[in-house]
Amino acid sequence: MARKILTEHINVPGIETFDVYRRQGGYTAVEKAIKTMTPEEVVEEAKKSGVRGRGGAGFPMGMKWGFLAKPEGVPRYLVCNADESEPGTFKDHHLMKSIPHLLIEGMIISSYALGANKSFIYVRGELMYVIRILEKAIAEAKAQGFLGKNILGSGYDLELVVQPGGGAYICGEETALLESLEGKRGNPRNKPPFPAVKGLYQSPTVVNNVESISNMPWIINNGGDAYAAIGIGRSTGTKLISASGHIQKPGVYEIELGVSVEEFINSDEYCGGIRKGHHLKALVAGGSSVPILPANLIMKTANGEDRLMTYESLSDGGFATGTMLGSGGFIVFDETACIVRNTWNFSRFYHHESCGQCSPCREGTGWMEKVLHRIEHGHGSMHDIDLLVDISKKIEGNTICPLGDAAAWPVASAIRHFRDEFVWHITHPQEATQPGAVYMGEMALV
Amino acid sequence: MEEVKPQLLKITFDGIEVEVEPGTTIMQAARKIAEADESQGHLVPPAMCYYKPLPVSGGKCRACLVKVTAGSAKDPRPMPKLVPSCITQVQDGMVVENTTNQAVLDTRRGIVEFLLINHPLDCPICDQAGECHLQDFAFEHGSVKTRYEEERRTFDKIDIGPYVQLHMTRCILCYRCVYTADQITDKRVHGVMNRGDASEISTYIEKAIDNDFSGNVIDVCPVGALTDKTFRFKNRVWFSKPEDAHRECDKCCGKVTLWYRGEEVIRVTARKNTWGEVNDFICNTCRFEKKQTSDWVLEGPTKVKRSSVISANKYRKDLIAKPNFALKLAASQFKKIDDSRPYITDPETIRHLSIENNEKANHRSLAARNN
Numbered sequence: 001m002a003r004k005i006l007t008e009h010i011n012v013p014g015i016e017t018f019d020v021y022r023r024q025g026g027y028t029a030v031e032k033a034i035k036t037m038t039p040e041e042v043v044e045e046a047k048k049s050g051v052r053g054r055g056g057a058g059f060p061m062g063m064k065w066g067f068l069a070k071p072e073g074v075p076r077y078l079v080c081n082a083d084e085s086e087p088g089t090f091k092d093h094h095l096m097k098s099i100p101h102l103l104i105e106g107m108i109i110s111s112y113a114l115g116a117n118k119s120f121i122y123v124r125g126e127l128m129y130v131i132r133i134l135e136k137a138i139a140e141a142k143a144q145g146f147l148g149k150n151i152l153g154s155g156y157d158l159e160l161v162v163q164p165g166g167g168a169y170i171c172g173e174e175t176a177l178l179e180s181l182e183g184k185r186g187n188p189r190n191k192p193p194f195p196a197v198k199g200l201y202q203s204p205t206v207v208n209n210v211e212s213i214s215n216m217p218w219i220i221n222n223g224g225d226a227y228a229a230i231g232i233g234r235s236t237g238t239k240l241i242s243a244s245g246h247i248q249k250p251g252v253y254e255i256e257l258g259v260s261v262e263e264f265i266n267s268d269e270y271c272g273g274i275r276k277g278h279h280l281k282a283l284v285a286g287g288s289s290v291p292i293l294p295a296n297l298i299m300k301t302a303n304g305e306d307r308l309m310t311y312e313s314l315s316d317g318g319f320a321t322g323t324m325l326g327s328g329g330f331i332v333f334d335e336t337a338c339i340v341r342n343t344w345n346f347s348r349f350y351h352h353e354s355c356g357q358c359s360p361c362r363e364g365t366g367w368m369e370k371v372l373h374r375i376e377h378g379h380g381s382m383h384d385i386d387l388l389v390d391i392s393k394k395i396e397g398n399t400i401c402p403l404g405d406a407a408a409w410p411v412a413s414a415i416r417h418f419r420d421e422f423v424w425h426i427t428h429p430q431e432a433t434q435p436g437a438v439y440m441g442e443m444a445l446v
Numbered sequence: 447m448e449e450v451k452p453q454l455l456k457i458t459f460d461g462i463e464v465e466v467e468p469g470t471t472i473m474q475a476a477r478k479i480a481e482a483d484e485s486q487g488h489l490v491p492p493a494m495c496y497y498k499p500l501p502v503s504g505g506k507c508r509a510c511l512v513k514v515t516a517g518s519a520k521d522p523r524p525m526p527k528l529v530p531s532c533i534t535q536v537q538d539g540m541v542v543e544n545t546t547n548q549a550v551l552d553t554r555r556g557i558v559e560f561l562l563i564n565h566p567l568d569c570p571i572c573d574q575a576g577e578c579h580l581q582d583f584a585f586e587h588g589s590v591k592t593r594y595e596e597e598r599r600t601f602d603k604i605d606i607g608p609y610v611q612l613h614m615t616r617c618i619l620c621y622r623c624v625y626t627a628d629q630i631t632d633k634r635v636h637g638v639m640n641r642g643d644a645s646e647i648s649t650y651i652e653k654a655i656d657n658d659f660s661g662n663v664i665d666v667c668p669v670g671a672l673t674d675k676t677f678r679f680k681n682r683v684w685f686s687k688p689e690d691a692h693r694e695c696d697k698c699c700g701k702v703t704l705w706y707r708g709e710e711v712i713r714v715t716a717r718k719n720t721w722g723e724v725n726d727f728i729c730n731t732c733r734f735e736k737k738q739t740s741d742w743v744l745e746g747p748t749k750v751k752r753s754s755v756i757s758a759n760k761y762r763k764d765l766i767a768k769p770n771f772a773l774k775l776a777a778s779q780f781k782k783i784d785d786s787r788p789y790i791t792d793p794e795t796i797r798h799l800s801i802e803n804n805e806k807a808n809h810r811s812l813a814a815r816n817n
Binding site for chain 2: 365394
């Protein structure tokens with residue numbers, strides 16, 4: 001069994017209550033941090049651990065904390081990004097509803113490290129029951145003296161606020177999240193200035209993902225070096241993977257970074273293999289925004305090495321032969337999946353969720369969706385394929401926030417790796433539009 | 447005490463060096479070059495959403511993207527993505543490529559195509575024709591054909607008050623009118639609704655905009671989405687004659703441009719600078735209610751530089767020249783032949799060299815035959 005950091009106690013009955021969580025060793029990290037460590041020492045442990053942002057970008061969390069400006073007389077804020085809404089990603093939701101005190105403990109430690117006296121957990125608005133669970137847990141922690149004024153007699157105050165989100169995917173982008181938190185329309189801000197300098201209410205702010213923050217109690221209890229010893233290279237620690245699609249056992253799994261993709265898909269501890277009687281066709285490794293990989297590139301990198309569940313190995317060779325670990329939304333497709341239909345579906349999502357602020361994303365995502373809709377419904381023409389590639393290139397890198405890239409990459413990669421399937425849809429409109437029709441041509445199956 | 451001047455920053459913009467004050471954006475640096483030398487006006491990146499008098503505007507339309515090939519003298523690494531020149535501040539030693547970078551020109555062509563998806567080319571009936579920034583942008587950077595075949599969005603015209611008509615079909619969501627309403631009026635009653643390509647400018651439940659400065663949204667609109675009800679369809683802009691004028695006004699500066707058709711004032715607008723931006727916002731009384739010459743003190747004809755249609759006063763082939771960015775690009779990337787070798791002038795040496803060359807050629811042909 002692999003080592004567990006976040007989900008070690010997740011199946012303990014009643015773990016969502018303060019008493020049970022405390023009996024399992026909960027809140028000892030808060031005691032240790034606040035009573036025996038300075039905020040700088042906590043930041044140092046985060047840096048030593050090498051833990052990278054688990055929201056998708058993978059930026060080292062300790063380094064991000066180090067960028068926080070500390071002007072005199074200006075409040076600092078910690079904001080937890082719990083607006084998880086990318087198709088295929090559902091790990092934060094699982095963590096918050098099952099073991100809410102872990103996040104709250106992480107928030108207290110992180111807020112202490114950053115010198116924040118008011119912190120926010122921005123939860124996706126649809127998850128009202130999770131918001132209630134968190135609020136209940138916060139009330140419990142406050143009653144026990146772990147939140148509020150003068151925590152554990154240390155003189156440190158912290159108020160923790162749970163804020164329901166606006167219900168838009170774009171509100172998960174850190175600057176759009178801050179706009180939404182300020183009560184405005186969730187439009188991303190131009191950067192610079194970065195939130196570390198001017199964030200929430202124009203004050204220095206750190207925005208971290210639920211999973212990143214939830215690692216802090218373990219890091220404080222065991223030390224940053226112990227965390228860095230888990231994993232491979234710059235991909236340290238464990239990662240929650242939300243696995244879905246055509247696998248035997250969909251669910252949320254905690255892996256040690258460095259497990260091979262093959263083991264993750266086929267081992268009984270994790271996905272349990274592809275659906276019986278079917279073959280692996282494609283994989284989206286890190287949520288719908290990352291490039292799709294075909295079967296021949298999933299298990300091995302282009303150099304023939306085993307592909308590992310790490311930031312580096314999954315992105316080996318760039319987008320030509322690799323993809324991204326992203327937020328850990330692991331979507332597996334067997335040969336019954338139609339790549340064109342799936343790409344249209346993803347594209348439909350990004351079209352719907354584009355905030356409409358900058359021209360390439362506002363107009364481009366809609367255009368791509370309409371062209372894909374046409375191809376999928378048997379009205380495509382051959383030049384539509386190159387048109388899609390060209391539109392995706394015009395969007396990629398030219399938008400205010402990464403939603404443009406997220407919309408462009410799935411389309412560009414699907415055409416790069418599954419062009420035959422798009423051609424078949426265009427040349428065989430009668431067959432392709434039949435219910436359940438799937439291209440079974442020259443694709444490499446494993 | 448002598449005032450300490452801030453140290454100037456050096457930026458190389460399309461090969462031209464210019465020194466600017468700290469805090470200047472790339473766009474402003476380009477404008478500085480063009481203001482010093484009018485013939486360099488084509489270097490200035492186009493701007494659909496950026497509007498200098500409206501703080502925090504810019505960065506949305508992405509029309510002004512440029513390539514920064516060196517971030518600064520301290521850190522000469524290129525910036526990985528194209529950056530919006532209207533909001534990116536200059537650093538000392540920065541090197542920027544605008545009309546000399548193929549990626550920038552390709553992206554601009556793409557942006558024009560995106561903007562024209564939902565903006566109809568109804569210039570022949572649009573009030574903004576001749577003053578339209580998108581028209582200029584499309585003319586300079588766009589391609590002749592569009593590849594968009596799908597259905598385009600259309601809207602009914604919305605009446606948003608006694609003076610302003612909103613035609614959302616033409617709107618390119620630049621947000622300038624939203625910033626205007628936000629920044630120069632007491633209460634904002636209009637903004638952006640919905641998301642993505644369903645976004646639209648609208649008033650709160652089609653409420654009217656009725657404040658003393660509402661007319662300014664017409665001036666800031668880069669296209670013909672917000673139009674002046676007192677002027678709509680009365681005249682083409684290039685048939686009218688602009689005159690600078692002023693009056694004593696207790697609400698605004700009272701400095702305006704009167705647009706004449708013959709003896710009649712058909713429109714009053716705020717005065718604009720070279721870049722089509724309003725110098726001072728004016729009130730509705732000056733704009734809509736003072737349309738007699740006797741209301742004003744005339745200052746003389748308005749100097750119009752940029753909007754070529756008005757200054758040329760007619761469409762003539764020899765007056766309208768589309769900037770040839772491709773040639774400019776080729777000229778900048780032209781690699782000179784290394785001709786530093788010494789010239790051989792001695793006839794005897796030339797004879798020897800020609801014999802040598804002949805022998806080498808014979809050897810080569812013999813070898814080829816034997817193989």
